[in-house]
Amino acid sequence: MTAKVIDGKAFAANVRAQVAAHVAKLKDGKGIQPGLAVVLVGEDPASQVYVRNKHASTIEVGMASFEHRLPATTGEAELLALIDQLNADPKVHGILVQLPLPSHLNSELVINRIEPAKDVDGFHISNVGLLGTGQKSMVPCTPLGCLMMLRDHHGSLSGLNAVVVGRSNIVGKPMAQLLLGDSCTVTIAHSRTKDLAEVCKRADILVAAVGRPEMITGDMVRPGATVIDVGINRIERDGKAKLVGDVHYESAAAVAGAITPVPGGVGPMTIACLLANTLTACCRANGLEEPKGLTA
Amino acid sequence: MSATLIDGKAIAARMRDETRAQAQALAEAGWTPRLVSISVGDVAAAELYVRNQQRSAEAAGVAFEARNYPEAISLEQLTGVIQGLNADPRVNGVIIQRPLPAHIPVKALQKAVHPLKDVEGMHPASIGNIVYNDLALGPCTAVAAVEILKTLPLKMEGLDVCVIGHSEIVGKPIAFLMMGLGATVTVCHHMTRQVAVHSRAADAVFVAVGKPGLVRGEMLKPGAALIDIGINRVPDADGNTKTVGDADFASCAEVAGWITPVPGGVGPVTVAILMNNAVLATRLQMDHYRAAFAAAV
Numbered sequence: 001m002t003a004k005v006i007d008g009k010a011f012a013a014n015v016r017a018q019v020a021a022h023v024a025k026l027k028d029g030k031g032i033q034p035g036l037a038v039v040l041v042g043e044d045p046a047s048q049v050y051v052r053n054k055h056a057s058t059i060e061v062g063m064a065s066f067e068h069r070l071p072a073t074t075g076e077a078e079l080l081a082l083i084d085q086l087n088a089d090p091k092v093h094g095i096l097v098q099l100p101l102p103s104h105l106n107s108e109l110v111i112n113r114i115e116p117a118k119d120v121d122g123f124h125i126s127n128v129g130l131l132g133t134g135q136k137s138m139v140p141c142t143p144l145g146c147l148m149m150l151r152d153h154h155g156s157l158s159g160l161n162a163v164v165v166g167r168s169n170i171v172g173k174p175m176a177q178l179l180l181g182d183s184c185t186v187t188i189a190h191s192r193t194k195d196l197a198e199v200c201k202r203a204d205i206l207v208a209a210v211g212r213p214e215m216i217t218g219d220m221v222r223p224g225a226t227v228i229d230v231g232i233n234r235i236e237r238d239g240k241a242k243l244v245g246d247v248h249y250e251s252a253a254a255v256a257g258a259i260t261p262v263p264g265g266v267g268p269m270t271i272a273c274l275l276a277n278t279l280t281a282c283c284r285a286n287g288l289e290e291p292k293g294l295t296a
Numbered sequence: 297m298s299a300t301l302i303d304g305k306a307i308a309a310r311m312r313d314e315t316r317a318q319a320q321a322l323a324e325a326g327w328t329p330r331l332v333s334i335s336v337g338d339v340a341a342a343e344l345y346v347r348n349q350q351r352s353a354e355a356a357g358v359a360f361e362a363r364n365y366p367e368a369i370s371l372e373q374l375t376g377v378i379q380g381l382n383a384d385p386r387v388n389g390v391i392i393q394r395p396l397p398a399h400i401p402v403k404a405l406q407k408a409v410h411p412l413k414d415v416e417g418m419h420p421a422s423i424g425n426i427v428y429n430d431l432a433l434g435p436c437t438a439v440a441a442v443e444i445l446k447t448l449p450l451k452m453e454g455l456d457v458c459v460i461g462h463s464e465i466v467g468k469p470i471a472f473l474m475m476g477l478g479a480t481v482t483v484c485h486h487m488t489r490q491v492a493v494h495s496r497a498a499d500a501v502f503v504a505v506g507k508p509g510l511v512r513g514e515m516l517k518p519g520a521a522l523i524d525i526g527i528n529r530v531p532d533a534d535g536n537t538k539t540v541g542d543a544d545f546a547s548c549a550e551v552a553g554w555i556t557p558v559p560g561g562v563g564p565v566t567v568a569i570l571m572n573n574a575v576l577a578t579r580l581q582m583d584h585y586r587a588a589f590a591a592a593v
Contacts, residue, residue, distance in 0.1 A: 124424075132472070176483075188480070189480050
């Protein structure tokens with residue numbers, strides 16, 4: 001194995017430490033405490049774990065955490081009223097509605113009800129458009145985390161060939177925008193792409209976000225490329241459950257210059273970036289300078 | 297020349313016929329589409345565009361009012377004007393002519409236009425919808441370029457597309473529109489190391505950078521479609537100015553399978569899309585009004 005392993009856990013810990021230091025400074029200097037509100041509707045077990053983790057991480061960096069757990073039967077009007085209340089609450093700088101919502105609720109409608117400046121997930125249609133037009137926005141957490149790791153590894157990304165595999169609204173599309181923002185030449189490949197291996201082989205930076213276990217193999221990776229694996233797939237191997245990415249790790253690591261493992265790569269960055277976004281939202285809301293290195 | 301010339305004027309005329317039929321139907325329902333164009337200060341630079349739009353509107357059955365405000369108007373006053381237009385049910389679309397004076401940031405005005413009246417497709421919400429593959433009111437030039445490509449006998453799904461230029465109103469929206477159609481899209485720009493490596497791999501090339509002669513025949517795959525969005529005014533042999541695109545037409549026409557001329561390619565279709573957006577916006581507002589007030593049809 002030749003590739004440098006990008007340690008997402010350590011990187012995320014560093015981001016969280018930076019956020020915590022900023023939060024402490026805000027509290028001491030200005031008497032401001034950034035606050036994150038998380039809304040969970042229903043009893044989805046995975047969502048409950050996520051919300052618990054987000055709560056603990058928020059507290060850990062010194063922010064205020066507001067949890068709103070609503071029953072699965074909650075109606076649209078009631079949920080929208082809660083969003084309105086959080087939009088108006090000056091102690092709340094970031095609002096996150098845990099997805100998926102129960103099927104009777106229209107998640108698009110709910111997300112677009114969030115005040116864009118408090119939309120720390122970056123899913124509000126205005127934030128998508130602001131990112132698309134190179135304006136200040138809230139950037140989705142996972143691609144923001146990938147961008148931070150890439151900047152750290154490469155310094156400047158300008159002029160590099162980046163290939164993003166997957167065109168999801170949550171990862172692929174914003175990732176492409178961010179890489180364009182950093183002056184990469186960007187190709188977005190996906191399930192309809194004719195010769196995926198050939199396209200991937202052009203990449204200095206290869207971001208895999210398709211949700212198909214180990215579909216990117218070493219023979220598709222350009223020697224020395226940086227491989228960012230956003231996929232998290234649960235598979236069964238030799239009778240045991242196992243987490244793997246969208247990249248076949250062993251074969252890719254033998255060729256790549258640097259690679260993120262799964263687990264322990266991109267995953268830990270998502271919550272760290274959620275905290276970073278909440279801090280950014282808080283600074284903007286108070287007309288303060290944004291934290292450096294924690295935004296796009 | 298081996299390439300087939302794409303006739304933008306003919307495509308635009310076909311679109312305008314459809315738009316006129318829809319505008320007529322809306323007019324019969326009491327909703328004649330109506331556009332207001334806003335220009336500020338010296339009109340000379342924008343005059344040609346405004347006149348063009350006015351003519352096209354008349355042909356499409358869309359009412360068109362051109363307003364000009366004095367150079368000294370403030371951003372706040374202009375924003376107020378736009379808010380008035382947003383609130384006026386007789387106005388269905390607002391066009392902001394560029395250039396604007398330096399003290400008026402264009403993005404602030406574009407954001408002030410209500411998304412349902414954003415016929416130019418410049419509001420962040422309109423761009424956001426494109427990224428999310430939900431095309432309501434798209435930026436006219438980008439939509440025009442993609443509509444032109446769609447008239448060719450090419451399968452969009454899996455098509456290798458190269459977009460040269462990553463501007464927010466042309467290059468990037470084209471990339472997202474094409475991606476939504478299933479194409480594999482590569483976006484190149486001034487920091488791209490070797491544009492030819494990417495353009496030569498593409499079945500279709502869009503170019504929108506504002507540099508005459510940027511794309512030459514040897515940068516294309518034989519038989520590829522070339523959609524030239526550039527509009528550059530350059531001196532010709534007789535010392536007059538002529539309008540050319542971003543492609544070196546002669547060499548590209550030798551290699552490409554299809555090519556848009558400049559002028560007469562993307563330009564006329566862009567104006568046709570603006571009129572189509574006016575009709576679309578009017579229908580959206582009518583639906584919105586009826587839903588809000590539960591009016592009997």
